[in-house]
Amino acid sequence: MDRWAGRVALVTGASVGIGAAICRELVKHGMIVIGCARNDKQIEALSVELAGQAGSLVAFHCDLNDSDQIETLFATVREQFGGIDVCVNNAGLYFTGSLLNGDVEKWRTILNVNVLAVAHCAQLAIRSMRDRNVDEGQVINICSLSGHRVPPNPDVHFYAASKYAMTALTEGLRQELAAEPPTKIRVAQISPGLVQTEIAARAHNEPGRVMELGVEAKNIADAVLYILSTPPELQVHDILLRPTAQRT
Numbered sequence: 711m712d713r714w715a716g717r718v719a720l721v722t723g724a725s726v727g728i729g730a731a732i733c734r735e736l737v738k739h740g741m742i743v744i745g746c747a748r749n750d751k752q753i754e755a756l757s758v759e760l761a762g763q764a765g766s767l768v769a770f771h772c773d774l775n776d777s778d779q780i781e782t783l784f785a786t787v788r789e790q791f792g793g794i795d796v797c798v799n800n801a802g803l804y805f806t807g808s809l810l811n812g813d814v815e816k817w818r819t820i821l822n823v824n825v826l827a828v829a830h831c832a833q834l835a836i837r838s839m840r841d842r843n844v845d846e847g848q849v850i851n852i853c854s855l856s857g858h859r860v861p862p863n864p865d866v867h868f869y870a871a872s873k874y875a876m877t878a879l880t881e882g883l884r885q886e887l888a889a890e891p892p893t894k895i896r897v898a899q900i901s902p903g904l905v906q907t908e909i910a911a912r913a914h915n916e917p918g919r920v921m922e923l924g925v926e927a928k929n930i931a932d933a934v935l936y937i938l939s940t941p942p943e944l945q946v947h948d949i950l951l952r953p954t955a956q957r958t
């Protein structure tokens with residue numbers, strides 16, 4: 711990880727859960743981390759907690775549902791930090807509701823955050839890496855096992871559709887980057903099963919309650935560190951991981 715110290719990472723959805731855990735690890739390893747979410751006060755609190763570590767965490771407000779806010783975020787980061795070397799597309803959500811009875815406006819939000827914002831941030835991050843001719847750049851998409859199989863739970867069927875789309879985005883980006891050798895920019899994704907976060911509680915309108923089932927968010931952050939630690943000529947494509955006891 712030493713080669714990433716002092717370089718800039720963007721982590722979306724940094725306020726809680728997996729995103730906050732990724733920020734913690736990247737800051738410990740000396741990166742300048744731009745954490746964004748709607749609840750930027752929570753990121754500021756994490757930043758204070760991490761003061762004294764090798765790197766630093768800077769909080770930005772950004773609602774990924776709004777593409778103008780994404781453009782503003784990247785423009786501000788460029789002005790203040792020069793650009794982005796690592797882009798972790800972590801923010802994601804779902805709402806309860808089946809395909810037969812779900813709310814179309816909620817699906818639109820899922821598509822905006824889980825798919826469109828991911829493609830938008832990846833495009834702007836890669837543009838930033840190329841403009842500065844970086845030695846090495848990395849995009850990491852936090853996908854899901856639901857980007858590989860459809861769980862028998864109607865509440866996550868539309869979410870699974872969004873995560874299958876992410877799987878396609880990751881492979882599409884890989885192909886486009888590989889088509890322009892020698893590319894110094896890699897793309898990878900991580901596909902977790904259950905993780906102890908509040909994603910399900912939020913879907914049920916109970917924010918703040920963390921699921922007891924699942925692996926720890928730090929396990930996902932460790933997978934991010936693994937991807938960044940691999941040699942530049944090695945493309946880690948996707949890491950699937952689940953709790954040992956998870957059946958689906």
Ligand SMILES: NC(=O)c1ccc[n+]([C@@H]2O[C@H](COP(=O)([O-])OP(=O)(O)OC[C@H]3O[C@@H](n4cnc5c(N)ncnc54)[C@H](OP(=O)(O)O)[C@@H]3O)[C@@H](O)[C@H]2O)c1
Binds near residue numbers: 722724725803852904
């Ligand atoms: N937990 C699991 O079991 C699990 C399993 C597989 C994959 N994942 C994936 O892991 C990623 C992180 O999920 P998590 O479990 O850590 O969930 P979480 O605890 O609910 O956190 C979700 C994060 O996404 C952010 N977010 C949601 N909507 C946003 C918006 N419109 N604009 C900006 N940020 C937004 C939230 O920040 P604000 O609310 O502050 O905006 C929060 O920081 C997601 O992509 C999820 O699909 C999770």
